[in-house]
Amino acid sequence: MKKTSTTTERKIYDAIINDEFSQRILAICxxxxxxxxxxxDLTRFIEAMPPVRPDVAETVGSRLDKLEExxxxxxKDGKWETSEEAARVLEKYFAL
Numbered sequence: 001m002k003k004t005s006t007t008t009e010r011k012i013y014d015a016i017i018n019d020e021f022s023q024r025i026l027a028i029c030x031x032x033x034x035x036x037x038x039x040x041d042l043t044r045f046i047e048a049m050p051p052v053r054p055d056v057a058e059t060v061g062s063r064l065d066k067l068e069e070x071x072x073x074x075x076k077d078g079k080w081e082t083s084e085e086a087a088r089v090l091e092k093y094f095a096l
Contacts, residue, residue: 008085012072013093021045022063026072026086027096032079035060 016022021042028041039060046059064080067073072086082090090096 005085008071008083009089011070012083012086012089015066015070015072016089017093019063021059022067022072023090023094023096025060025063025067025080026082026090029073029080029082030087030090032076032081034079035064038064038080 016026024042024045025038028038033041042060064073067086068075072083072089073080074083075081
């Protein structure tokens with residue numbers, strides 16, 4: 001593995017290790033999804049959680065921004081897609 005790829009993977013890992021929502025978004029986006037589709041999928045995930053639930057719109061927007069900054073998500077043709085590095089991190093450490 002190239003040094004650049006390893007560094008990117010480490011940044012992605014550090015960004016999502018304690019963030020189940022970001023892990024879920026990356027798993028959802030293994031197949032390119034629109035922001036609206038991500039919100040729908042994440043809403044179903046959040047509805048299965050205990051009574052104290054985060055706001056979906058705020059959760060999705062802030063997570064998409066953070067994941068794009070870490071190069072975990074790519075925005076192409078109006079859809080978000082998990083980067084190759086992020087897909088490796090999900091599979092390697094989270095079995096997603």
